[in-house]
Amino acid sequence: MRQYQLKETKEVKKIICNKCGKEIPVVNGRTEEGVFCVDYTWGYFSEKDGERHTFDLCEDCYDEMIRDFRIPVETKG
Template sequence: MRKYEEKKENQVVEVYCNCCGKKLAVKDGMIMEGVLPVTAFWGYFSEKDGEHHTFDLCESCYDKWIAGFQIPVEKKIENEML
């Protein structure tokens, strides 16, 4: 869950993990720790017809979530990080 600077739409000021409620570290509009931003659009064949869902997960909640997966996540190392 993100709160933005009123004057600048893209300037994030606060980010919270939707799962545990932890406030993530943000400095000058940049998130200074691991976060998984999720945006899901539920289409016609779902039971959430047309709903748009967004949430953020901290790294710790992400790790707990994927630990329960039957099939592990695919991992690839990026050599170039911006």
């Protein structure tokens, strides 16, 4: 007799940069390029209290965003 377990899995099929609309290649659920992913829930002292914001940026859009920082991004490694 065979017994089966039903498995439900979620696999990334496609990622699109929220800023420029570029499609970031995904093969077997893994990205083929760098992608900056944000998943942030705003806190009590914000105008967005309790809102959850999620977005993805391609590497070019990420570089463009941090270029304007007054204090540079800290990098290690």
